[in-house]
Amino acid sequence: MNKALYAxxxxxxxxxxxxxxISENLSNADVAGFKGAAATFAEIASPDGGTLxxxxxxxxxxxxxxxxxxxxxxxxxxxxxxxxxxxxxGRGQRxxxxxxxxxxxxxxxxxxxxxxxxxGVRIPExxxxxxxxxxxxxxxxxxxxxxxxxRIRLTEFPAPEYLRSAGxxxxxxxxxxxxxxxxxxxxAGGPAIKFGMLEKSNVGIIxxxxxxxxxxxxxxxNAKGVQAADEMMRIADNLSRG
Amino acid sequence: xxxxxxxxxxxxxxxxxxxxAAFYHAPMDGITWAASAMSAARARLDAAAENLANSSxxxxxxxxxxxxxxxxxxxxxxxxxxxxxxxRHTGRPYDLAIVGAGAFRVRDANGRIVQTxxxxxxxxxxxxxxxxxxxxxxxxxxxxxxxxxxIERIPLPRGSTVRTGFLEGSNADAIGEMIDVLTAxxxxxxxxxxLSAIDQTRERATTQVAQMK
Numbered sequence: 226m227n228k229a230l231y232a233x234x235x236x237x238x239x240x241x242x243x244x245x246x247i248s249e250n251l252s253n254a255d256v257a258g259f260k261g262a263a264a265t266f267a268e269i270a271s272p273d274g275g276t277l278x279x280x281x282x283x284x285x286x287x288x289x290x291x292x293x294x295x296x297x298x299x300x301x302x303x304x305x306x307x308x309x310x311x312x313x314x315g316r317g318q319r320x321x322x323x324x325x326x327x328x329x330x331x332x333x334x335x336x337x338x339x340x341x342x343x344x345g346v347r348i349p350e351x352x353x354x355x356x357x358x359x360x361x362x363x364x365x366x367x368x369x370x371x372x373x374x375x376r377i378r379l380t381e382f383p384a385p386e387y388l389r390s391a392g393x394x395x396x397x398x399x400x401x402x403x404x405x406x407x408x409x410x411x412x413a414g415g416p417a418i419k420f421g422m423l424e425k426s427n428v429g430i431i432x433x434x435x436x437x438x439x440x441x442x443x444x445x446x447n448a449k450g451v452q453a454a455d456e457m458m459r460i461a462d463n464l465s466r467g
Numbered sequence: 468x469x470x471x472x473x474x475x476x477x478x479x480x481x482x483x484x485x486x487x488a489a490f491y492h493a494p495m496d497g498i499t500w501a502a503s504a505m506s507a508a509r510a511r512l513d514a515a516a517e518n519l520a521n522s523s524x525x526x527x528x529x530x531x532x533x534x535x536x537x538x539x540x541x542x543x544x545x546x547x548x549x550x551x552x553x554x555r556h557t558g559r560p561y562d563l564a565i566v567g568a569g570a571f572r573v574r575d576a577n578g579r580i581v582q583t584x585x586x587x588x589x590x591x592x593x594x595x596x597x598x599x600x601x602x603x604x605x606x607x608x609x610x611x612x613x614x615x616x617x618i619e620r621i622p623l624p625r626g627s628t629v630r631t632g633f634l635e636g637s638n639a640d641a642i643g644e645m646i647d648v649l650t651a652x653x654x655x656x657x658x659x660x661x662l663s664a665i666d667q668t669r670e671r672a673t674t675q676v677a678q679m680k
Contacts, residue, residue: 229513229515265525265587267524275517275545276530277517278517279524383594384589384591386590387591401591443519443522443523446642447519453516454512454516457651464659
């Protein structure tokens with residue numbers, strides 16, 4: 226009976242963690258460049274070939290392409306295809322992101338909302354407007370005419386699923402992900418940079434809501450299992466009292 | 468001694484619950500019978516709760532019970548169901564689902580080869596397909612590599628197919644297992660009432676019959 230109690234309790238715990246992952250997806254459904262994750266579960270094998278319950282083994286980030294949407298920002302970029310923007314923080318730490326919502330900083334660099342700087346480009350002060358081509362070339366227009374001022378390159382990984390997520394849209398290189406590799410955007414069959422667009426998150430709201438419903442039902446079913454195990458223990462306990 | 472007769476089977480998707488009315492008089496008293504029915508109900512609850520807990524585990528195979536009558540009461544036999552789990556579209560390129568019999572063979576870091584029906588693989592930095600626990604998928608000639616157009620075959624029995632971009636869910640469905648939980652609870656209660664009734668009868672036999680004198 227205790228076996229059933231613990232198995233059902235492990236199911237409740239797993240569904241709870243599942244709900245946390247889905248709610249995080251849902252709450253970031255409007256964040257540009259956000260990648261949804263899915264919790265993965267495994268059975269706890271018992272030595273006799275049976276099972277003792279379930280356990281969450283981790284989460285898996287899903288790097289499917291999000292929809293590209295036109296946007297208003299002057300330096301909004303989106304990646305069509307695989308790859309990441311390489312960004313650095315003030316201490317030189319590197320991170321990778323698909324969130325291309327950049328703004329011009331005081332020093333002319335392009336920075337995202339968290340202040341991470343996009344590598345490979347600096348917009349001079351006298352620039353009136355800027356454009357980014359599909360191959361990442363940045364062209365600015367000044368009073369004197371137009372000029373090139375840098376090129377944005379993308380980064381790919383042999384195994385992006387193993388990047389470490391810092392929550393939100395930033396990812397970090399790990400041993401499992403393999404070495405970062407710089408790729409030139411805009412080549413045939415490769416990724417392209419879209420200027421004036423943002424990549425929406427790849428979380429489907431309706432799909433996430435359905436997942437929440439399914440997880441809640443599974444949670445309730447496991448709670449029923451706990452109740453039944455408890456009730457049966459009570460009956461067994463009362464046997465001795467007659 | 469007569470051979471054990473099948474008492475009941477838990478639900479299967481293939482056929483209806485078969486419950487053969489087996490009359491088999493074992494040399495046991497009622498209390499022992501009721502107690503054996505109680506532990507059978509307990510085993511049913513264990514199995515249903517385990518299945519329920521794993522209803523979200525991809526490729527999970529539920530435990531089914533078969534109840535037999537023999538001289539020691541009800542004997543519960545545990546079997547792993549082989550029925551097909553539902554396929555779910557994920558669109559991820561390295562998600563594989565087997566339709567039919569067979570299993571994926573995966574090798575862990577210690578070189579131990581195990582079989583699994585869970586086909587949620589990702590490509591690691593060397594191009595190998597690995598599952599959530601980091602175990603490598605094995606083909607006919609060794610680990611499967613998804614790089615450079617290398618073609619590898621996953622050994623499966625004749626008639627089975629692999630679908631890419633799909634995952635096979637658990638073959639335990641939460642609602643069915645919940646019904647099993649409730650059934651187990653009710654049959655436990657019934658057996659307990661029978662046990663108490665026998666106990667009370669005996670109590671009367673020992674106290675009241677003695678008073679009649």
